[in-house]
Amino acid sequence: MFHVIYEWWVAKENIDNFIDVWRKATNRIHNTVDGAKGSFMIRSCNDSNKVVTIAKWRSRYAWEKFWLDADPKEMRQMRKIGERVSVEVFEELGDETV
Template identity: 50%
Template sequence: MRRGSKVIRVVYRWRVKEESFANFKEVWSRTTNNIHETVPGALGSFMLRSPEDKTEVLTVAKWDSVESWKAFWVAENPSEMVGMREIGERISVTVYDEVDDFTR
């Protein structure tokens, strides 16, 4: 991590039709792994799905700094995420500073 920079988490909220979820998950998996391997500062991602509303999906990406994420997010529609946007509707994108993380 760069000196003086803060790790951030970016929460993408999606609406994905239940019958499209398996395809969305497959495309997301390829996309997030490709971003993690090729985009400077990308530290991986995980996905959450609401048990009450199966169409509500969150993807949470970890970045080494807000500057790295902004470099990736320049036009708010990175080409790497086109496949996901073709399957699901991106509802929102919110950036959070990571304060602490005790996950293993």
């Protein structure tokens, strides 16, 4: 598995809208893009403006192909609501979650 971690800065007054747009984008991508395994979102307990979304992909190739072929309107909307601070990619070495 392959994970992409996006760090966002989202103003407090925009968080509910950001969550809604992220949920729609995640569900659309997961349901329509080969290799997309979904995503989850967390918010910092120390800085309520800091949000992290973690997307799971079958492979780096699937993620890269997705971004070569598409720029979903929902992702553009997310970038209008919040500032994407960073993107980092990780290869999964193990998973002991249930």
